[in-house]
Amino acid sequence: MATRRAQSLRVRDRAVWAAFLLPALAVYALFLIYPVIQSGVLSFTSWAGPGRAATVVGLENYTELLADPVFWRAMGNTALLLFVSIVIQLPIGLGLALIVATAARAKRFWRAIYFIPTLMSTVAIAILWRLIYSPDFGIINGFLRAVGLGDLAQGWLGQSSTALAAVLATNIWQWAPFYMVIYLAALAGINGEVYEAAALDGATPWQRFWYVTLPLLKPVLITTSILSLAGSIKAFDLVYIMTGGGPSSSTELLATYMFRQGFDNYRLGYASTIAVVMFLITFVLTVLVIVQSNRRNHADEMRGAK
Numbered sequence: 001m002a003t004r005r006a007q008s009l010r011v012r013d014r015a016v017w018a019a020f021l022l023p024a025l026a027v028y029a030l031f032l033i034y035p036v037i038q039s040g041v042l043s044f045t046s047w048a049g050p051g052r053a054a055t056v057v058g059l060e061n062y063t064e065l066l067a068d069p070v071f072w073r074a075m076g077n078t079a080l081l082l083f084v085s086i087v088i089q090l091p092i093g094l095g096l097a098l099i100v101a102t103a104a105r106a107k108r109f110w111r112a113i114y115f116i117p118t119l120m121s122t123v124a125i126a127i128l129w130r131l132i133y134s135p136d137f138g139i140i141n142g143f144l145r146a147v148g149l150g151d152l153a154q155g156w157l158g159q160s161s162t163a164l165a166a167v168l169a170t171n172i173w174q175w176a177p178f179y180m181v182i183y184l185a186a187l188a189g190i191n192g193e194v195y196e197a198a199a200l201d202g203a204t205p206w207q208r209f210w211y212v213t214l215p216l217l218k219p220v221l222i223t224t225s226i227l228s229l230a231g232s233i234k235a236f237d238l239v240y241i242m243t244g245g246g247p248s249s250s251t252e253l254l255a256t257y258m259f260r261q262g263f264d265n266y267r268l269g270y271a272s273t274i275a276v277v278m279f280l281i282t283f284v285l286t287v288l289v290i291v292q293s294n295r296r297n298h299a300d301e302m303r304g305a306k
Helices: 002-042 060-066 069-102 107-119 122-132 139-146 160-188 192-200 205-233 237-242 254-264 268-305
Strands: none
Touching (some): 002 268, 060 268, 069 205, 069 254, 107 160, 122 139, 122 160, 122 237, 160 205, 192 205, 237 254, 254 268
């Protein structure tokens, strides 16, 4: 009798959980899973948009994509953005978090100051930095002229040699403070007694950072790496507003190229092919990061058990 009652309670609990989860899962499927499937279907067609008939072309879009030099340029630029985000942007965010966390005075003030770029809209940031990079009245060129280096003044966004670097610098300025706040929250959750014990054992500040802080931040570092990875691959608005992918495709990213193919050239089938590639890259890299992290955690547990 008791067993039947327990089973009945479990069934009722599952029904309650299902009642709460199903609406959310339905919305998730409608706005995420369905578009992914639809993009996959459209990638095998030639389609000019609503009101036009879609023609099945098989693998023609993928064949064209492999031979498209602009696509590979966009792929390289996106890969560079991803590299810069992981190797430069995240460490800057962590460095700012460490500085603010150890600040003796005005901690809230500095945290608010550093977080301002994240609170600004991307449109505002893009317009602001376009003014900063302006060849005529931009702050950078104005400073160079003021210190006698006027020969170095140039159109930072108007030249293929400098446009991508200028956009990458702006991206770092925008998003490093966002990761700073995440790292600050993680640092606040570390018990101070751990640092005190390490200091009593004679650990230097660098050793405390390397052997105490970083291992304890590992889950957060993995999360921010995945966020940075996904954000880099789908990056669009900042570049589109600042340069539109130019000049000469020097700042073209996968997302901007997909947009231009779909809505400027009305090649939605080809744009869907680019979207599928972006999805696959994000999925594969995310899985690799998670698998590698799990392997390292398992290895650490094995060493700890010994």
